[in-house]
Amino acid sequence: MEVSEISVKKVNRQEVLKYLGFRGHEIPSDVDALIYECIEDIKSFSKPKYIYQIFEIDREKTSKHRDRVFLKDTDFVLIGNDINEMLSECDRCVLMAVTLGVVVDNKIRVQQIRDLTKSIILDSCASSAIESVCNEINERIEKEYNAIGLFLTDRFSPGYGDMPISQQPDFLRVLDAQRKIGLNVSSSGIMIPRKSVTAIIGISNKKQIKRFAGCENCKMFMNCEYRKSGISCGRF
Numbered sequence: 001m002e003v004s005e006i007s008v009k010k011v012n013r014q015e016v017l018k019y020l021g022f023r024g025h026e027i028p029s030d031v032d033a034l035i036y037e038c039i040e041d042i043k044s045f046s047k048p049k050y051i052y053q054i055f056e057i058d059r060e061k062t063s064k065h066r067d068r069v070f071l072k073d074t075d076f077v078l079i080g081n082d083i084n085e086m087l088s089e090c091d092r093c094v095l096m097a098v099t100l101g102v103v104v105d106n107k108i109r110v111q112q113i114r115d116l117t118k119s120i121i122l123d124s125c126a127s128s129a130i131e132s133v134c135n136e137i138n139e140r141i142e143k144e145y146n147a148i149g150l151f152l153t154d155r156f157s158p159g160y161g162d163m164p165i166s167q168q169p170d171f172l173r174v175l176d177a178q179r180k181i182g183l184n185v186s187s188s189g190i191m192i193p194r195k196s197v198t199a200i201i202g203i204s205n206k207k208q209i210k211r212f213a214g215c216e217n218c219k220m221f222m223n224c225e226y227r228k229s230g231i232s233c234g235r236f
Contacts (some may be wrong), residue, residue: 151206
């Protein structure tokens with residue numbers, strides 16, 4: 001099991017603009033300046049930590065002739081056809097949990113009282129930052145396994161496709177994430193600190209294709225403002 005700290009090296013400004021709802025029209029100069037300020041703030045006071053662990057995958061046939069997929073030596077069953085399909089050519093997987101830390105939540109909360117506009121921009125910058133950190137960790141793991149002739153699947157999280165968000169507590173429990181990196185989950189499935197991500201990545205001896213492209217696999221599909229405007233958030 002790996003438990004590590006990492007820095008926020010990049011906050012994607014274009015991604016921040018999408019989160020803020022700017023879709024090609026001119027950005028007011030004062031807002032633009034505030035975005036740059038918030039990007040630097042997030043880089044400065046984020047304290048990202050992550051943990052990941054490799055698990056062997058076990059399968060059992062059910063009465064419906066469908067594999068029951070679970071992590072060996074645990075009681076964690078992976079629910080949903082989408083995650084099972086993604087792991088169909090894998091005998092191991094990575095469970096990963098990442099957080100920007102509680103300071104980010106606190107800074108956003110303070111600005112909600114002092115300056116609502118800045119709090120919204122900080123929130124958007126933090127969303128981009130956690131994605132950037134996840135991408136970097138993903139690339140590190142992929143490089144390690146590619147070097148020994150193995151391949152990774154996409155990153156897949158509870159709440160994507162038909163994998164229920166209700167699996168989040170079990171996910172964190174299996175990784176002991178609360179004790180190791182301070183990551184918890186509320187009764188409604190919201191992670192605390194909020195700017196956190198959990199994900200499963202399959203490990204295979206065959207090159208893996210991208211399986212889950214498309215907004216329809218996102219839990220926000222029905223309510224997404226980007227999709228209603230004919231664009232994508234860029235995650236799929």
